[in-house]
Amino acid sequence: MYSVVVEHIYLLVTVTLVSVLQNAFFALKVEKEGKCQNIPASGFERVCCANRNCMDAYPTFLAVMWCAGLCLNQAPAAFAGIIYLVVRQKYFIGYMGQTSQSTPGFLFGKRILFFLFSMCIVGIFNYLLVHYYGADYKEYVETITGAASALLLIP
């Protein structure tokens, strides 16, 4: 059933991936410019800022996770998603911490998003291979992805 689905969405997934790259470019620009930004003082501003940073990255995360799950395999994608949520929770809590403490940067969970992003690319590449050459390495790829997702646990 999977290849049927992928056949009808692979172009959409590709565009989504490009848009994710663009989002990352924008976020890097913001982070670079914001180096000299001092930490907001009041508690409300801190919470508000943490919430906004989390919300800004939320659609990107959802899009990448669903694309990865649909194109390749849902289990590693869901596992990476859970790890991402844990990282986000840590980020939010850390943002609200002591002012003396160093604030976390604008971006978080870069490694996990990169992993999900790679899953999408591998899935589309695999589909194109099957479609044009008839080769199917999907079982191998899924096994490797499952094993690689365990590596995300390493801090």
Add this chain to the structure above:
Amino acid sequence: MYSVVVEHIYLLVTVTLVSVLQNAFFALKVEKEGKCQNIPASGFERVCCANRNCMDAYPTFLAVMWCAGLCLNQAPAAFAGIIYLVVRQKYFIGYMGQTSQSTPGFLFGKRILFFLFSMCIVGIFNYLLVHYYGADYKEYVETITGAASALLLIP
């Protein structure tokens, strides 16, 4: 066809639900801290603030509505979605109203999002029941959901 789809996405839906819970946690933190926040004075700030609050909740709403529609039944999910949009319209208009008037809170449509959230959980639970025990209560569940969605109309 439905159970085939749910089989391939139920883990993704689960992670999405957890992320929605986390979003609600963040929003509650913001609301709690923002109690003492005074109402923005100028018209532009008010519109901008209303727009931002609506946009912050938008990906969450879309994700929950689509998951509920895919996992269980699209008709009650779409109905709840329409109600949510009406509530959002009221919220936006209310935010731009007189300054003397009490401003609506940070969150809105909590009940509807909770309803959609429950639909997702029931859908996944039903799928797992069918998958592991062979029982199928989907018809009953869909009837009950359809009836329950009418309760959302009560203010």
Add this chain to the structure above:
Amino acid sequence: MYSVVVEHIYLLVTVTLVSVLQNAFFALKVEKEGKCQNIPASGFERVCCANRNCMDAYPTFLAVMWCAGLCLNQAPAAFAGIIYLVVRQKYFIGYMGQTSQSTPGFLFGKRILFFLFSMCIVGIFNYLLVHYYGADYKEYVETITGAASALLLIP
């Protein structure tokens, strides 16, 4: 396969389209009020503002593109998506440019979003025609859409 999918999601797509219309209404309100807003001075504020405007419109764009791709045909939807990303890149770069230069407005890519929006409506309308009357103009519609998407290139 398509009509099977559309049968199960057309109500959800309809609600998504209504929500997109509402987002456009909100954005127009913000743009109208923000006419007198002066250009932010510092570089960080400019980047931050550009990033926020892009991120605000991102879920809307994703939702419309995926709906258009699923309801009608993925190739024109993906093409319009690529054009939208190019426009967004120009917008972001233009926002960071010289202060003397006129800042781009709050909205961008209106034409492309409108095109994707029309694709969704045509797709749902076509599905309803097939379902209730048995007529199928999908081939014609897809050909016309493919041709119309080329018109987006005209600046």
